[in-house]
Every structure is written in C-alpha cells, then in structure tokens.
Amino acid sequence: MSDASVPAKPPAEFLADGARWRWAEIAFWLAATLPYFVAQDYLQLAGQVLITGLFAMSLDLILGYAGVVSLGHAAFFGLGAYACGVASKWGWGEPITGLLIGGAFAGIVGYGASFIVSRFKGLALIMITLGLNQLVAEAANSAHGLTGGADGLQGVHTWDLLGYFHFDLYGVTAFWYILAVVFACFLLTRRMVHSPFGLALRGIRENSTRMVAIGAANRAHIRKAFVIAAFMAGVAGALLTETTETVSLETLSFQRSADVLVMLILGGVGQLYGGVVGAAIYMVARDRFSDVNPQYWYFWIGLLLIAVVVFLPNGIVGGLKKLGGYLGRAGR
Amino acid sequence: MTAALLAKGLDKRFGSLVVAGGISFELPVGERCALIGPNGAGKTTLINLLTGMLTPDAGEIVLNGEDISRAPPARRVRKGLARTFQINSLFPKLNPLEATTLAVCERRGETGDFLGRLAARRDAVDEAYDILKSLRLDGVCRRETRELAYGQQRLLEIALALATQPKVLLLDEPAAGVPKEDSGELFQVIDGLSRQLTLLFIEHDMDVVFRFASRILVMVGGRLLLEGTPAEIANDARVREVYLGSAGHG
Numbered sequence: 001m002s003d004a005s006v007p008a009k010p011p012a013e014f015l016a017d018g019a020r021w022r023w024a025e026i027a028f029w030l031a032a033t034l035p036y037f038v039a040q041d042y043l044q045l046a047g048q049v050l051i052t053g054l055f056a057m058s059l060d061l062i063l064g065y066a067g068v069v070s071l072g073h074a075a076f077f078g079l080g081a082y083a084c085g086v087a088s089k090w091g092w093g094e095p096i097t098g099l100l101i102g103g104a105f106a107g108i109v110g111y112g113a114s115f116i117v118s119r120f121k122g123l124a125l126i127m128i129t130l131g132l133n134q135l136v137a138e139a140a141n142s143a144h145g146l147t148g149g150a151d152g153l154q155g156v157h158t159w160d161l162l163g164y165f166h167f168d169l170y171g172v173t174a175f176w177y178i179l180a181v182v183f184a185c186f187l188l189t190r191r192m193v194h195s196p197f198g199l200a201l202r203g204i205r206e207n208s209t210r211m212v213a214i215g216a217a218n219r220a221h222i223r224k225a226f227v228i229a230a231f232m233a234g235v236a237g238a239l240l241t242e243t244t245e246t247v248s249l250e251t252l253s254f255q256r257s258a259d260v261l262v263m264l265i266l267g268g269v270g271q272l273y274g275g276v277v278g279a280a281i282y283m284v285a286r287d288r289f290s291d292v293n294p295q296y297w298y299f300w301i302g303l304l305l306i307a308v309v310v311f312l313p314n315g316i317v318g319g320l321k322k323l324g325g326y327l328g329r330a331g332r
Numbered sequence: 333m334t335a336a337l338l339a340k341g342l343d344k345r346f347g348s349l350v351v352a353g354g355i356s357f358e359l360p361v362g363e364r365c366a367l368i369g370p371n372g373a374g375k376t377t378l379i380n381l382l383t384g385m386l387t388p389d390a391g392e393i394v395l396n397g398e399d400i401s402r403a404p405p406a407r408r409v410r411k412g413l414a415r416t417f418q419i420n421s422l423f424p425k426l427n428p429l430e431a432t433t434l435a436v437c438e439r440r441g442e443t444g445d446f447l448g449r450l451a452a453r454r455d456a457v458d459e460a461y462d463i464l465k466s467l468r469l470d471g472v473c474r475r476e477t478r479e480l481a482y483g484q485q486r487l488l489e490i491a492l493a494l495a496t497q498p499k500v501l502l503l504d505e506p507a508a509g510v511p512k513e514d515s516g517e518l519f520q521v522i523d524g525l526s527r528q529l530t531l532l533f534i535e536h537d538m539d540v541v542f543r544f545a546s547r548i549l550v551m552v553g554g555r556l557l558l559e560g561t562p563a564e565i566a567n568d569a570r571v572r573e574v575y576l577g578s579a580g581h582g
C-alpha cells in the first residue's frame with residue numbers, strides 16, 4: 001500500500017495537498033456552464049438546480065462539517081427570499097445588494113437562533129430547528145400585509161444587473177448570474193473547509209467531547225458556522241426571488257427543509273460537492289419523472305435515497321471519489 | 333511554593349453511591365504521581381471532577397494557585413490542565429497530523445480563522461509534527477486515525493493532550509489494553525516528558541507504578557485511603573490487603 005521507498009511529504013505540504021484543486025473539480029464547474037451551450041431550453045431548470053445546490057451546500061456546512069442536524073434550514077432560505085423581495089417591492093431592486101440584504105437578514109435571525117441551537121444535540125436539535133422553521137413560516141403567513149401571505153409576494157422587480165444586463169425572458173442573464181454567485185459562494189465554502197476553522201468543525205463532528213478536552217470552544221464554533229450557513233441559505237433564497245420576481249410561502253416550508261436534507265444525503269454529506277450534485281440529481285429526476293408519472297415520482301426518490309444510504313455511506317460524491325481512487329490506482 | 337494542582341474536599345455521589353468522598357490532595361510541580369485503586373474505586377471519576385467533565389457536589393480545585401472550581405472544562409484546558417482518556421476518545425476520520433494541529437491551533441486561538449489556509453499555519457503544523465515525532469508517530473501521522481494500530485492510538489491520546497501545552501497532565505490508564513511487554517516502552521516515553529510537567533497517572537500494573545512514580549495515591553471506594561512514596565505504599569499493610577491482595581495481580 002504505502003510505498004516506503006518514496007520519502008513522505010513534509011507535513012505542511014501534505015496538508016496543502018489535501019486542499020489542492022483537482023481536475024475533476026475544474027471539469028465539474030466547466031460542465032456547469034454547459035446548459036447555456038447545449039440545452040438553452042433548460043436554462044431555468046439549471047438555474048433552479050444551482051440555487052438549490054447552494055442552499056444544500058449551506059446545510060452541508062453545519063451538517064456535514066459540524067455535525068449539526070437541522071430540519072428547519074428552509075427558514076433561512078425563506079427569510080432571505082422575503083427580505084430581498086420586500087426590499088425590491090419597496091423600491092430597491094438592485095440585485096447584488098439584494099443578495100446581501102437577503103443573506104444579512106437570514107444571518108441575523110440565524111445569529112439569534114444559534115444561541116439555542118449550539119446548546120443541543122441529536123433529536124432535541126432536530127425538533128428545535130423544525131420548530132423554528134414552523135415558527136418563521138407561520139409568522140410569514142400571518143404577516144399578510146408585508147409578505148402577501150398565501151398569495152405570495154407580488155410586485156418584486158429586479159433591476160438590470162450592474163445597470164447593464166437585463167434579466168431576459170429566456171433566462172440567459174439569470175443563468176450566468178446564478179452560476180457566478182453560486183460559484184463565488186462555493187469558493188468561500190471551499191476556503192472555509194480547508195481553514196483552521198473548517199478543521200475545528202470536523203473535529204466537533206468527529207468527537208465533540210475530545211474537542212472540549214483540547215480546550216475548544218465548541219459552542220462558539222457552532223454558532224459561527226450556523227450564522228454563515230444561515231447567511232448562505234439567505235443568499236440562495238434571495239437569488240430565487242431576484243430571478244423569479246416572486247416569493248411564495250413554499251420558500252420557507254417544512255417540505256423544502258426536508259427536501260434539501262434528502263438532496264444533501266443523496267449527494268453526500270461533508271463532501272463539499274454533495275449539495276450541488278444531490279440537487280442536480282433530485283431536481284432533474286423530479287423534472288423527468290413528473291412528466292411520466294407525476295404522482296409517483298417520490299416513490300423513485302424514496303428508493304434512490306434508501307439505496308444510497310445503504311450502499312454509499314458517503315453519498316454519490318463519496319462513491320465517485322472512491323471509484324476515482326480505484327481507477328487512479330489501477331491506472332498506475 | 334504553590335502546588336501545581338490542589339484538590340480540597342471533593343465530593344460526588346451518583347444517587348446513593350459515593351464515588352468521591354472528601355478527596356483532598358496536593359501535587360507539587362514536576363511530581364510524577366500514580367493514582368491506584370481497584371476497579372470501580374472512582375479514579376476516572378476523580379479525573380472527570382478535576383477536569384470539569386463532571387461537577388462535584390462540593391469541594392475546590394486550585395490550579396497553580398488559581399481557583400478553577402467553577403471554570404468550564406475547555407477553560408481549564410486552556411489554563412493548563414489536560415487529560416487523556418481510559419477508552420480512546422480520538423477523531424477517527426482525521427489523521428494524527430490534522431488532529432494534533434487542531435489541538436495546537438485551538439491553544440493558539442487560531443481556529444476562528446475561516447478564510448486562511450490551514451497548511452499556511454506552518455508553525456502550528458510543525459509544532460504538531462514535532463510532538464508526533466517525539467511520540468514516534470511521525471511515520472503514521474498521514475493516515476486516518478481509525479486505521480492506526482491500537483498502541484499508536486494510545487500514543488495519539490497523549491499527543492493531543494501535549495499539544496495543549498499542559499502544566500498538569502492527567503493520564504487515565506495510558507497503557508490500558510496495551511500488551512504488558514509494550515507498556516514499559518510507553519511509560520518510558522511518558523517518563524521522558526518535560527520535568528516541568530506535573531503528572532498524575534492511573535495505572536494498575538504495580539511494577540510500572542513503582543518504577544515511574546515518585547508518589548502514590550491509593551483510592552478505594554471513592555476515598556483516598558492513603559498517600560506516600562512508593563516504599564511507604566509497598567510496605568503498608570492496608571494497601572496489601574485492599575489493593576495488592578485482591579486486584580493487584582488479577
């Protein structure tokens with residue numbers, strides 16, 4: 001296995017290697033531009049996939065890296081979506097600051113919630129996040145004057161991007177805009193994962209008791225991760241608002257919280273790419289299956305979910321990495 | 333001179349079971365103190381009380397002259413009180429290099445940095461590597477912890493504790509599960525640690541205890557039965573009766 005003849009890499013270089021860009025990653029992001037070149041009819045779907053992928057990636061930050069299970073993450077997606085939408089309705093439709101408004105609003109609420117979240121684990125945590133989600137959803141529902149309630153928020157208008165690119169009917173501007181934002185958030189996440197903070201999160205996931213025994217402030221770490229994840233979920237929500245120019249209560253529904261968890265588990269928890277890959281598989285499958293058989297498509301997702309959990313503990317991305325490892329070794 | 337670690341009247345009960353009853357002792361700086369006692373005597377519980385992982389019902393703990401009785405566990409670590417676990421408590425999917433670097437970064441307060449690269453923290457990484465090297469783990473430090481041999485995992489327990497730069501180190505049966513032939517070697521490594529470091533170690537093997545301890549605490553049924561030098565302990569009739577006689581060579 002390990003070849004003793006080759007001298008081992010110096011420790012810092014060895015760690016740097018783990019963070020290096022792989023060819024598969026570059027190929028992945030190049031492939032993400034393909035819808036524009038080969039499937040213009042699907043630009044809208046591709047945009048939705050990317051937005052949901054970003055949302056799932058933000059969940060991965062707390063679930064996959066810090067081991068914090070949340071069944072209420074849509075609360076932050078929805079808060080971001082509404083904050084951005086309401087700002088636009090009130091006359092501020094500038095897209096980039098719109099994202100920041102959505103992210104900041106979700107992040108602030110996330111900051112408040114993080115004080116509770118960081119104190120619990122396991123089932124209690126699932127229930128708390130779930131409760132938080134219901135709370136926010138109900139609040140949005142009853143604040144009819146502000147959010148439009150069950151009718152959805154109307155009158156959202158997104159200004160031209162950078163004052164120049166109009167959001168066209170075909171969704172070309174929207175697609176590139178979404179891709180750019182998701183990629184930027186991905187870069188940030190990737191950096192975070194390979195930072196000292198990212199290592200601390202993995203430590204908490206692996207063994208929080210031991211973290212205490214090496215003097216770590218677990219709660220502070222979890223709070224910080226939670227706020228960043230809420231911010232990113234809010235940005236994802238704001239992206240949806242800006243590119244669809246409407247917001248519905250669905251954005252902060254429990255269904256969305258459950259779906260994003262399913263997507264992340266399909267794609268692979270703690271794999272960095274699991275969220276985007278899971279979102280792509282889930283949403284393309286939904287698109288295909290619901291053409292054929294709209295009632296039963298969840299049957300296939302259920303089957304796929306069970307198969308992945310049973311056979312691929314690290315999800316589809318984890319499985320692919322393993323496969324890549326085998327092929328790499330066989331090719332040598 | 334102030335003691336490195338001082339315990340005063342520590343009490344702890346689980347329901348009606350007294351696991352710590354009026355425990356008081358003092359460890360001078362640099363002491364190599366063994367804590368012995370039969371299974372279930374409350375040795376691990378005492379470490380949990382000292383480190384704050386359990387809250388005592390009463391009593392006081394003073395580290396280098398500072399009362400830490402009310403400090404949360406992580407703060408006690410940052411003040412210089414570290415421990416290892418009787419049953420391995422490691423990071424299975426981190427490699428020893430990452431795990432030890434993590435401990436070093438925590439000590440230096442660098443883990444809040446979420447935009448810098450871990451690999452760029454050369455000082456921390458090198459320090460971690462040096463610790464691993466001193467415990468002869470440099471050869472395996474790039475593999476996931478769960479793939480390591482059991483004895484190597486025992487050493488990693490110590491490496492993680494050392495990375496916090498403790499003033500007082502509490503070792504809970506460091507050689508637990510290690511074959512008797514190898515435990516001598518493990519204690520040689522422990523014995524080679526800095527003389528500034530104050531050590532309290534739990535150990536069942538009396539040969540090892542007499543070889544490496546400068547002082548011995550004997551615990552039975554949640555109470556300190558007596559303390560003394562190895563020679564005093566070896567000659568004490570009560571110790572022979574309750575400890576050496578029964579569980580000493582089980």
Ligand SMILES: Nc1ncnc2c1ncn2[C@@H]1O[C@H](COP(=O)(O)OP(=O)(O)OP(=O)(O)O)[C@@H](O)[C@H]1O
Pocket residue numbers: 346351369370371372373374375376377378418
């Ligand atoms: N959390 C707990 N709740 C109830 N009883 C406990 C708990 N932890 C330990 N005990 C009991 O306290 C007593 C002391 O346990 P402890 O683990 O401290 O013993 P020990 O001296 O470390 O033994 P060993 O040599 O087997 O490691 C035992 O009787 C044990 O069953």
Ligand SMILES: [Mg+2]
Pocket residue numbers: 375376377418504
């Ligand atoms: Mg014990």
